[in-house]
Amino acid sequence: MSPTTTGTDLRAVAARIAGYVRPTPLLRIDGLPGIVFKAEHLQRGGSFKSRGAANALLGLGGGDVVAGSSGNHGIAVALLGRALGVGVTVVMAEGASSAKEAAIRGLGAHVRHAAGGVAERDRLAREHARRTGGRVVPSSDHELVVAGQATVTLEVLDDAPDTDVVYVPTGGGGLLAGACLAAEQHDRPVRVVGVEPAAARRYARSLAADRPVRIPPPDTIADGLRAQHPGEVPFPIIRRRVDDLVGVTDEEITHAMRLLHGAGIEAEPSGSVALAGALRHGFPGRAAVVVSGGNNHTRKATP
Structure with a gap:
């Protein structure tokens, strides 16, 4: 449990x-x-x-992270990653806010795009993490x-x-x-x-x-x-x-x-x-x- x-x-x-x-x-x-x-x-x-991102990054230990996000979770993970010296990649779904993407990039994170909705975004985030050895930090789950x-x-x-x-x-x-x-x-x-x-x-x-x-x-x-x-x-x-x-x-x-x-x-x-x-x-x-x-x-x- x-x-x-x-x-x-x-x-x-x-x-x-x-x-x-x-x-x-x-x-x-x-x-x-x-x-x-x-x-x-x-x-x-x-x-x-930022609250969930902080608890996750502090609890999971070191190493690069991957997050699927509509924007705010990506901003939070990028902000925490910068503070902790951790590399961050954020996968964003089709139609995500360009302003939020710009904020994520401005915090030093990499951004990748999914040609679909949230489910496809999260699948690609998991796939990217497997390929690169990063740790997935979900937005909620x-x-x-x-x-x-x-x-x-x-x-x-x-x-x-x-x-x-x-x-x-x-x-x-x-x-x-x-x-x-x-x-x-x-x-x-x-x-x-x-x-x-x-x-x-x-x-x-x-x-x-x-x-x-x-x-x-x-x-x-x-x-x-x-x-x-x-x-x-x-x-x-x-x-x-x-x-x-x-x-x-x-x-x-x-x-x-x-x-x-x-x-x-x-x-x-x-x-x-x-x-x-x-x-x-x-x-x-x-x-x-x-x-x-x-x-x-x-x-x-x-x-």
């Missing part, structure tokens, strides 16, 4: 990665009472992905990555322990699985709600079928949430603990992003998905919304 299903010490994980990530604040927006926003767009590398992402919700519940519900954007599932782990270790009940783009409901469909379901490459503005199937590590954690899954349209995501930008929170579309879900859901009680990233084309990812 995976260590992430048997009580990973998330405090130890947080201590391990502390020198490579920053604690992010909880923000509030006038006109949206009862919600706090976990500002992972202010994280190193511009997204929560790895015990160390999930445990690193769990520190997002761990911080939320430390800073706002009376939180009733946490809304989490959901792609590959690492952030949502991490939220589930943190909620299990909290000393009072907290609901965990995953939010998926309506065109990419791989977790909702998989939970309904009680088995992992693969979907075609989805078309959604949320470029970081285009995973085609649940990860082997996140799926059983999410199946065991998640309270609800919500689907939101691109129009709802765009509306949420405009609300965030109007309040000075420079979220990208994927980072706005959780708010879109909270608005659709009605955010009963004290709600926390994870703003997972802010690497817009107008904003450069920074260390």
Whole structure:
């Protein structure tokens, strides 16, 4: 059984990665009472992905790494690789953000392209790692990555322990699985709600079928949430603990992003998905919304 299903010490994980990530604040927006926003767009590398990347690279030891990424995970791995003196190759799928690719290259990583969706991207990343002897660092489907992402919700519940519900954007599932782990270790009940783009409901469909379901490459503005199937590590954690899954349209995501930008929170579309879900859901009680990233084309990812 995976260590992430048997009580990973998330405090130890947080201590391990502390020198490579920053604690992010909880923000509030006038006109949206009862919600706090976990500002992972202010994280190193511009997204929560730095947490899982740090835990994975520190836990796996030395040697070059290969990552399949829509952008933010690649930025995070490239940033950590540069800090640790590790060579990084990032494989990006067709339609990935050119601005994020430029950021990855600017951090010294090599970029390769896959002529297909996320599934083809990840296959090529594994193939490249086998050919070169590199280690694969998945964007979500790895015990160390999930445990690193769990520190997002761990911080939320430390800073706002009376939180009733946490809304989490959901792609590959690492952030949502991490939220589930943190909620299990909290000393009072907290609901965990995953939010998926309506065109990419791989977790909702998989939970309904009680088995992992693969979907075609989805078309959604949320470029970081285009995973085609649940990860082997996140799926059983999410199946065991998640309270609800919500689907939101691109129009709802765009509306949420405009609300965030109007309040000075420079979220990208994927980072706005959780708010879109909270608005659709009605955010009963004290709600926390994870703003997972802010690497817009107008904003450069920074260390």
